[in-house]
Amino acid sequence: MLAQLCFQYAANRFGGEISKTMEGFIEILSNDLHDYYVNERNMSRYSGRLGKLLKINKEILENVRMYRSRGEVARVFDVFNLEFSHPEMFKDTGYQV
Known part of the structure; x- marks a missing residue:
């Protein structure tokens, strides 16, 4: 959650090439999170949990x-x-x- 917040902030703050790089990092994090829930936790439906995490970041x-x-x-x-x-x-x- 914290890494996503930091990457999103840096992307919005600096834009340009840094924004593209930060978006790449966010994509890597989301892929790792998906892999964790699907393969390690055997939870193919984790949207409710993800929604709660994103709500915390929004707040x-x-x-x-x-x-x-x-x-x-x-x-x-x-x-x-x-x-x-x-x-x-x-x-x-x-x-x-």
């Missing part, structure tokens, strides 16, 4: 978007000021310096 992305917008509003109105030792790590959070 995580919605949470990130919500907090990003809150951070942008706080920065516009100068509600608080944060300093980071490594600000590049927080570039997409809305809390950048």
Whole structure:
């Protein structure tokens, strides 16, 4: 789940050639997941479980978007000021310096 989130984020963030590479990684992950459920778990019908996993990822992305917008509003109105030792790590959070 985490790898899929990271690959999807990188694909959306950078686009172009990186997007194609990330989509390839996502495809490899989905094929491995399918192989795991069908061959190792003997579950030919795993769509319900997959739906639950994707729902969790969707909720995580919605949470990130919500907090990003809150951070942008706080920065516009100068509600608080944060300093980071490594600000590049927080570039997409809305809390950048």
